Amino acid sequence: MRGSTMSERVARVLVPQAGKCLFDYRVPDMHPMYRGQLVRVPLGRRRVLGVVWACDPEPEVPPERLKPIAEWWDDWPPLDPVLLDQIAFASDYYLNPLGEYLAFVLPPALRRRKRQVALAAVTDGAVGEHATGENTASQRRSEPVVTTPGPRLTAAQARAYAQLTAGPTGFDPVLLFGVTGSGKTECYLRLIAETLAAGRQALVLVPEIGLVPQTTTRVVARFPGARIGVWHSDLNARERQHLFAALVQGAVDCLIGTRSAIFAPMPRLGLILVDEEHDASYRQFEGAPYSARDLALWRGKAAQVRVVLGSATPSLERWWDSERGRIRRVTLAERATGVPLPTIELLPVTREAPRTAGLVPEAWEALKETLARGEQALLFLNRRGFAPTLYCAHCGWVQECRRCSVRMVYHRVDSRMRCHHCGWSIAVPEVCPTCGNGGLSVAGQGTQRLEAELHAAFADHGVVRIDRDACQTAAAFAALRKTVARADAKLLIGTQMIAKGHDFPALSLVIVVGADAGLLAAETRATERLMQQLLQVAGRAGRSGQPGRVLVQTRYPDHPFFQQLVAHDYAAFANTLLTERKRLALPPFVHQALLRADAPRLEVALEFLTSAKATGEAMREQHAHGHAVRLLDVVPLRIVRLAGRERAQLVVESPNRAALHTFLRAWRERLLQWPQRQGLRWRLEVDPLDA
Numbered sequence: 001m002r003g004s005t006m007s008e009r010v011a012r013v014l015v016p017q018a019g020k021c022l023f024d025y026r027v028p029d030m031h032p033m034y035r036g037q038l039v040r041v042p043l044g045r046r047r048v049l050g051v052v053w054a055c056d057p058e059p060e061v062p063p064e065r066l067k068p069i070a071e072w073w074d075d076w077p078p079l080d081p082v083l084l085d086q087i088a089f090a091s092d093y094y095l096n097p098l099g100e101y102l103a104f105v106l107p108p109a110l111r112r113r114k115r116q117v118a119l120a121a122v123t124d125g126a127v128g129e130h131a132t133g134e135n136t137a138s139q140r141r142s143e144p145v146v147t148t149p150g151p152r153l154t155a156a157q158a159r160a161y162a163q164l165t166a167g168p169t170g171f172d173p174v175l176l177f178g179v180t181g182s183g184k185t186e187c188y189l190r191l192i193a194e195t196l197a198a199g200r201q202a203l204v205l206v207p208e209i210g211l212v213p214q215t216t217t218r219v220v221a222r223f224p225g226a227r228i229g230v231w232h233s234d235l236n237a238r239e240r241q242h243l244f245a246a247l248v249q250g251a252v253d254c255l256i257g258t259r260s261a262i263f264a265p266m267p268r269l270g271l272i273l274v275d276e277e278h279d280a281s282y283r284q285f286e287g288a289p290y291s292a293r294d295l296a297l298w299r300g301k302a303a304q305v306r307v308v309l310g311s312a313t314p315s316l317e318r319w320w321d322s323e324r325g326r327i328r329r330v331t332l333a334e335r336a337t338g339v340p341l342p343t344i345e346l347l348p349v350t351r352e353a354p355r356t357a358g359l360v361p362e363a364w365e366a367l368k369e370t371l372a373r374g375e376q377a378l379l380f381l382n383r384r385g386f387a388p389t390l391y392c393a394h395c396g397w398v399q400e401c402r403r404c405s406v407r408m409v410y411h412r413v414d415s416r417m418r419c420h421h422c423g424w425s426i427a428v429p430e431v432c433p434t435c436g437n438g439g440l441s442v443a444g445q446g447t448q449r450l451e452a453e454l455h456a457a458f459a460d461h462g463v464v465r466i467d468r469d470a471c472q473t474a475a476a477f478a479a480l481r482k483t484v485a486r487a488d489a490k491l492l493i494g495t496q497m498i499a500k501g502h503d504f505p506a507l508s509l510v511i512v513v514g515a516d517a518g519l520l521a522a523e524t525r526a527t528e529r530l531m532q533q534l535l536q537v538a539g540r541a542g543r544s545g546q547p548g549r550v551l552v553q554t555r556y557p558d559h560p561f562f563q564q565l566v567a568h569d570y571a572a573f574a575n576t577l578l579t580e581r582k583r584l585a586l587p588p589f590v591h592q593a594l595l596r597a598d599a600p601r602l603e604v605a606l607e608f609l610t611s612a613k614a615t616g617e618a619m620r621e622q623h624a625h626g627h628a629v630r631l632l633d634v635v636p637l638r639i640v641r642l643a644g645r646e647r648a649q650l651v652v653e654s655p656n657r658a659a660l661h662t663f664l665r666a667w668r669e670r671l672l673q674w675p676q677r678q679g680l681r682w683r684l685e686v687d688p689l690d691a
């Protein structure tokens with residue numbers, strides 16, 4: 001302790017807000033004070049909930065001029081130190097204010113409530129939405145967790161499980177590379193069992209809210225009576241607050257959640273599982289940016305626990321880490337049910353080929369046969385709406401978004417044109433606004449059109465469409481998923497929403513209606529994403545019973561990409577891609593950051609970026625490791641206008657992560673000091689996905 005008398009103690013408190021978020025307060029005589037303690041403090045005219053970030057820091061003003069802490073939440077345990085360090089790390093790494101990461105931790109409702117009320121709420125036993133009826137007030141459970149027996153592990157699973165647990169104690173990052181349907185979940189359940197038996201907590205991350213129920217059901221069935229928490233964006237205020245209170249007290253044995261669950265207090269953390277680790281949903285770009293998958297690795301290291309990243313199609317970054325021995329790789333090469341992986345066949349599509357509802361005759365026949373056998377079929381089309389283009393055949397006018405440089409999509413369900421980028425919508429125009437022609441035409445195919453066309457032929461089989469328009473809430477999705485799992489609906493039409501992670505036993509045929517757009521896209525990660533998507537959707541077929549069949553319609557059947565797809569050879573694909581990335585010095589062989597700017601007019605954004613680049617170049621010269629950093633050209637984004645703002649960017653990269661970060665920090669400080677320009681906004685993005 002610094003300072004001469006007890007009465008001069010100071011607490012530096014972190015509050016959950018953007019901008020300045022650390023403030024000093026006077027601490028009364030002899031009051032016990034710990035890092036991580038919850039406190040309510042006066043801030044302007046408000047009183048806000050925060051955490052003690054540092055005890056007795058060098059105060060910026062004399063302690064006697066500081067305000068006292070308003071309310072001590074002494075009956076609450078402090079937040080766990082690893083979580084506090086994680087907040088500090090995220091803020092430092094993603095170059096974003098600390099307080100915004102604390103906002104992920106503290107439920108908004110709790111910030112407004114009195115501490116007694118809030119804590120009392122915990123003792124009624126609900127944890128998230130899956131109340132197990134247990135009293136959650138006790139930290140550690142006194143009784144051991146009951147585990148119901150699971151299926152006997154297959155030989156491959158047993159081998160994988162032995163490898164998974166053979167690593168060192170403490171931090172042990174493992175990539176579980178298991179083909180779709182290989183029974184990775186069974187391995188997770190065994191790992192969770194072990195963790196719970198040791199009296200520790202397991203954190204299970206899934207990429208999407210839609211996957212939470214399936215995972216939760218399996219965990220609850222395996223560990224009846226265990227305190228299972230569920231964390232996602234659809235929890236109501238009360239549920240979030242209960243869950244948080246339970247978590248702070250260590251009264252949750254296993255937490256299942258989407259990406260922000262990585263910010264859950266887990267004082268007895270013993271295991272982190274990241275399912276479908278390649279999934280882009282683990283990244284957040286809006287607001288405070290982070291990658292839940294990368295933070296999972298960071299937290300695992302800080303907490304000294306095992307981290308298992310599971311996927312049939314790992315991200316190239318993690319694949320590369322496993323290739324060079326940075327993380328261990330455990331492989332599951334066969335399906336757990338003994339059914340072979342589905343065969344993938346390519347169906348060439350030409351402009352002239354006859355098609356029914358967008359399907360070539362072979363696909364149409366296969367669909368008919370599958371449904372006639374009473375099995376399920378899934379048509380994968382990653383484009384929602386009815387048709388992506390509305391145009392005038394007379395003058396060539398095309399309906400574009402007024403605010404974005406993209407076409408609007410025709411939605412027949414409610415007869416509107418929608419922008420899939422900014423959400424703006426208008427009624428479908430009856431005549432062409434330029435030439436007055438009355439018969440506007442549509443081109444292209446979206447899920448609604450496919451649904452309408454197939455409904456005519458297969459209405460008796462139950463046709464369901466599963467995309468963001470059809471299920472706007474988690475509950476709506478859960479209900480649809482149940483219908484599908486029970487096989488009440490036989491013909492499914494879906495976007496990537498249905499492609500990943502789900503286990504639908506009756507599904508035997510998958511038709512990829514169109515995937516070529518992804519192959520031609522310009523983004524670095526487009527092919528990687530497409531392969532992941534196609535192998536994932538293919539993986540839904542034939543998971544039990546008969547082997548599945550996957551038909552992929554494409555204009556480019558000879559493309560090497562499709563050859564690797566047909567062979568189910570993700571390892572070969574990943575290695576080919578790595579060789580190419582290495583040659584082109586692209587991630588993971590270089591670390592990148594992005595300076596993005598937008599303004600009502602493109603010139604303003606370009607001008608800002610050009611001077612930022614000049615400043616950066618000059619700083620590079622002065623900098624010790626500056627030579628390791630490279631600033632690329634200032635370029636407008638492919639979709640220049642978004643929601644009325646025009647956008648451009650500048651990539652900064654380096655093979656050396658530390659050099660890049662040192663540069664970014666200094667550069668950012670300089671940019672922050674620049675005068676505000678009219679209507680300009682900018683942000684630095686570390687590890688961008690689509691540079």
Ligand SMILES: Nc1ncnc2c1ncn2[C@@H]1O[C@H](COP(=O)(O)OP(=O)(O)OP(=O)(O)O)[C@@H](O)[C@H]1O
Nearest residue numbers: 151152153154180181182183184185186336501503
């Ligand atoms: N040891 C086992 N014996 C029998 N069936 C098993 C076994 N392990 C898993 N299964 C079954 O195999 C199917 C696929 O398992 P699971 O859903 O865990 O696969 P996965 O590897 O997670 O697949 P994906 O990557 O596609 O999500 C499930 O229906 C599951 O019940």
Ligand SMILES: [Zn+2]
Nearest residue numbers: 401404419422
């Ligand atoms: Zn728009």
